Amino acid sequence: MHRVPRLLLVFMLVIGSMLAVATASAQDEEEDLRFVMVTHGQAADPFWSVVQRGAERAAEDLGVTVEYQAPTTFDMVAMSQLIDAAVASNPDGLVVSIPDADALSPSIQAAVEAGIPVISINSGAEVADELGLMTHVGQTEYEAGFGGGQRMGAAGATEAICLIHEAGNIGLEERCRGFSEGLAETGGTGEQLVVDLNNPTEAQQRIEAALTSNPDINGIMALGPTGALPAMQAIEAAGVGDRVQLATFDLSPEVLQGIQDGTVLFAIDQQQYMQGYLPIVFLTLYQRNGNVPADDVVLTGPGFVDSSNVDQVIELVEEGTR
Amino acid sequence: MSVSDSKAGESGLRRDERLRQTGLIRGTLLRPEVGAIMGAAALWAYFAIVAGDRGFLSWRGTISYLEVSAQLGILSVAVALLMIGGEFDLSIGSTIGASGMIIAIASVNYELNLWLALVVSLIVAIAIGLANGVLVRWSGLPSFIITLATLFIIRGLTIALTRIETGRTQLGGVEDTAGFDLARSVFGSDLQLFGTRFPVSILWWLGLTALATWVLLRTPFGNWIFGSGGNEQAARNIGVPVTRVKITLFVGTAVAAWLVAVVQVISTTGADVLRGTGQEFFAIIAVVIGGTLLTGGYGSAIGAAIGALIFGMVRQGIVYAGVDADWFQVFLGGMVLIAVLINRYVRKRAMEAR
Numbered sequence: 001m002h003r004v005p006r007l008l009l010v011f012m013l014v015i016g017s018m019l020a021v022a023t024a025s026a027q028d029e030e031e032d033l034r035f036v037m038v039t040h041g042q043a044a045d046p047f048w049s050v051v052q053r054g055a056e057r058a059a060e061d062l063g064v065t066v067e068y069q070a071p072t073t074f075d076m077v078a079m080s081q082l083i084d085a086a087v088a089s090n091p092d093g094l095v096v097s098i099p100d101a102d103a104l105s106p107s108i109q110a111a112v113e114a115g116i117p118v119i120s121i122n123s124g125a126e127v128a129d130e131l132g133l134m135t136h137v138g139q140t141e142y143e144a145g146f147g148g149g150q151r152m153g154a155a156g157a158t159e160a161i162c163l164i165h166e167a168g169n170i171g172l173e174e175r176c177r178g179f180s181e182g183l184a185e186t187g188g189t190g191e192q193l194v195v196d197l198n199n200p201t202e203a204q205q206r207i208e209a210a211l212t213s214n215p216d217i218n219g220i221m222a223l224g225p226t227g228a229l230p231a232m233q234a235i236e237a238a239g240v241g242d243r244v245q246l247a248t249f250d251l252s253p254e255v256l257q258g259i260q261d262g263t264v265l266f267a268i269d270q271q272q273y274m275q276g277y278l279p280i281v282f283l284t285l286y287q288r289n290g291n292v293p294a295d296d297v298v299l300t301g302p303g304f305v306d307s308s309n310v311d312q313v314i315e316l317v318e319e320g321t322r
Numbered sequence: 323m324s325v326s327d328s329k330a331g332e333s334g335l336r337r338d339e340r341l342r343q344t345g346l347i348r349g350t351l352l353r354p355e356v357g358a359i360m361g362a363a364a365l366w367a368y369f370a371i372v373a374g375d376r377g378f379l380s381w382r383g384t385i386s387y388l389e390v391s392a393q394l395g396i397l398s399v400a401v402a403l404l405m406i407g408g409e410f411d412l413s414i415g416s417t418i419g420a421s422g423m424i425i426a427i428a429s430v431n432y433e434l435n436l437w438l439a440l441v442v443s444l445i446v447a448i449a450i451g452l453a454n455g456v457l458v459r460w461s462g463l464p465s466f467i468i469t470l471a472t473l474f475i476i477r478g479l480t481i482a483l484t485r486i487e488t489g490r491t492q493l494g495g496v497e498d499t500a501g502f503d504l505a506r507s508v509f510g511s512d513l514q515l516f517g518t519r520f521p522v523s524i525l526w527w528l529g530l531t532a533l534a535t536w537v538l539l540r541t542p543f544g545n546w547i548f549g550s551g552g553n554e555q556a557a558r559n560i561g562v563p564v565t566r567v568k569i570t571l572f573v574g575t576a577v578a579a580w581l582v583a584v585v586q587v588i589s590t591t592g593a594d595v596l597r598g599t600g601q602e603f604f605a606i607i608a609v610v611i612g613g614t615l616l617t618g619g620y621g622s623a624i625g626a627a628i629g630a631l632i633f634g635m636v637r638q639g640i641v642y643a644g645v646d647a648d649w650f651q652v653f654l655g656g657m658v659l660i661a662v663l664i665n666r667y668v669r670k671r672a673m674e675a676r
Contacts, residue, residue: 036641069647073599077586078637081390085641088383089376102494103590167489 033064035283036086037095037276039122040079041070047272051121053320054276055095062284067091076103083107093117093283098124105131117286119279122272125297134286135293137278139270139301141174144249147302148175148221148268149182149190152247155265157219158188161210165197165227172223175249179221190221200230207234211244219245225252232263251305251317259310269313270301273321352671354613355625357664361611361657362632369635373642382518383642391634392527393582395627397601398608399527399534400578402626404571405609406538408551408618409465411572413454414579414605416476418598421447421583423484426493426593436501444580450476451576455569465572473602481595494592502588509581510588523585527627530578534623547571552619607654608633611661615669632657 037055041048052068059066069086071078076099084107086094094111098104098120105127111118112132120128120136128136145162152160160183162176173192180190193210195203207230211217220235222228228248235244245265248255258264278298285291305313316322350356369378377383397414404411421443428439454472458465484491496502509526512519538544549557550564558564579598587593608629614621636653 034644065644067641067644067646069641072647072651074594074596075599076594077393077590077597078390080590081386081638082641082647084386084389085383085638088380088386089373089378089642089644100492100494100590100592100594102492102592103594106589169490 033092033284033287034067035059035064035093035095035280036067036069036089036091037279038069038079038082038086039095039097040074040076040099041097041122042072042074050320050322051272051276054273055280056276057321058277058280058284062280064280064284066280076100080104080107083111087111087114087116090114091116092287093119093279095119095121095279095283096124097122098127101127108133117283119282121275121279129296134282135295136297137275137282137300138297139299140297141171142178143299144268144270144302145175145178145180145221146182147178147304148247148249148266149179149188150185151182151266151304152179152219152221152245153183153186153188155219155245157183157245158186159214159216160188160190160219160221161193161207161217162190162221163207163223163227163231164192164194165203165223167194175223176221183219188219190219195227195230197226197230203227204230204234204237207231208238211235211238211240215243218243220247222246222248224248224250225255228252228255228258228264232258235263251313251322256305256310256314256317259305259307260314262307266304266306268301269303269305269322271303271322272300274300352668354620354622354665354668355628356613357661357668358612358625358628358632361661362628362635365632365635365639369639369642373639373644376642376644378639378642381515383638385518385520387634387638388524388631389521389634390637391631392521392523393585394601394604394608394633395527395630396523396530396582396585397575397578397605398612398626398630399530399623400571400575401605402609402612402614402621402623403534403538403547404568404575405606405614405616406551406618406621407547407568407571408554409458409568409571410469410606411454411575412466412469412602413450413472413476414575415598415601415603416473416480417447417450417576417579418583418586418601419593419595420450420476420480421580422587422593422597423480423493423595425584425587426496427484427487429499430493430495431488433499436496436499436505438501439499440505440584443583444577447576447580447583448573451573452569454576455572458572459565459568469602477595477599484595491595492592493594496587496593497591505584506588509584521589523589526581526585527630531623531627538623543567548619550618604633607658610658610665613661613665613668615665620669629661 039048041051055066055068069082071082080103083096083104087110094116096108096118101124108118108131118133120133122138125136125138125140162179164172164176166172176192183190195206197203211234220231222231225248231246235241235246247265249268251267251269255264255267259267282293313322401411424443424446425439428434428442429436454469458468511522513522538547546562546567549562550567554564586597609626611632612622612625612629614625637650640650
């Protein structure tokens, strides 16, 4: 029986050394300031790995420590528990994304009450102020749509459609509302078209029908790469590439290729690298210098990718910072 | 056998080997949960050393991992009973999502009293458990396959029906429904203890563990569970209603999933169609770490509760230790591997010792 404890000893040693390896790498450069970032972005999500890289780079540049945590699945309960643990570990600052304010508010409130400076990123702009956060760093839907509308108007679009790919998604409707009002600045009009992306063929035909039935349409705003693809195909199928200009939210290899080929006018980039980098800068400035940003929302977007900078952006995408 | 016979002969006593007394220490070491208890103690000591000054030892830190453990523990205790009974249930994660969404839709969109919404969702959960159990027994197929199918069916239905009904995938506003305050005090309240909140879900976890342990060790139904999982044919021959036992156990896991959904909906005041994703595997991990065998017929509810405690400590502990979240799954898998190796070893020794 004396072999059982020995086996357990091995058990402890193995787990211990596994953890030691990881803690060693995390604590190598133990600094005076330690920030924890809890987001809903899983490690394998390319969007969030750019955010994480931004935060790590900021930590390196500033000589502070950043620990990145995210639930293994999109699980707001698990995420709120991670925030609880982060708060209990008493960091010098906390960075969170707030995709579900109902579920996360109690945990975030506990952080604020414990006197920890908190910054929200990416999602949660509408609740950040109310929760007493230092600021929000991200792209707001309406403003991004507005910027896109202005830019499309400047490119000569007078009558455009905004492709909603999820009926009832308030964020998407806000983008379209902003787009229409941005377009109105140059006298253009924007209308919504709801398409179902679960059926790309049907979506393409729907867009094609809209383009051929109304020869005045000369602009399309897609709300994401998944909506941009059927729009590209519809424009090609209808043979209206000279007349209709296409723009989209967010980057993807196909969209970047389209910008290079001239089939896509521009893409709206929320520049999420800054959503990782800036909060670490703000928190460090707060702790070292007592500075607080004055804006309730610090906008990282809309940034624009068009033919003038697409080559550079493609390079940076490969480096993992765009 | 021959060893113990000869020993009995040496001591001059002609006792049946089945009645042979095991020494207290050996008896304790052979309990299924003993490895898990020592593992939990070792992990706690480890985090206390590495992250003690980072809040792991604080009351708030303790509560944060106990809360994670409690929600998984409620599941893992029910799953332990099912696995001792020789079956799997992979659909519990989806059942959490479905139950939560039913509660939110019924109470927010249809303005039912929250308690009525809880009853409605409980009925659906029981129906899911019955469906799993009946399908497994009727088809004779492994429950792994049947519940793998229901995992996707239930999750898909939850997403599809929720979007048809509400056009969204998240629903909030449960805090404004009738009956919320009472429901909150039963399922989601935070008692004030030592100046920090103490989630009532921890009490549910401990209570269910005690109940399951009592059922397993002190009731005929507990014997039936061991029998159904150990050797179904033999159990049937001595009159154990195997089908009834197993269907009851499937209903048990579905109801446990429902309870977790209730706790989550009340504490977050909303539901999300993706809630519970992956929990079925975490629950199996907790059960296996707790010493229950995948083959059935052997295991413990206390072990499953401690498996959940270990899961919670590691999940939250790596935040205190400052380890990147990327590593969590590596530790989790490593612990499962170590736990099953230890369990196999202990079981072998247990068999030899007879």
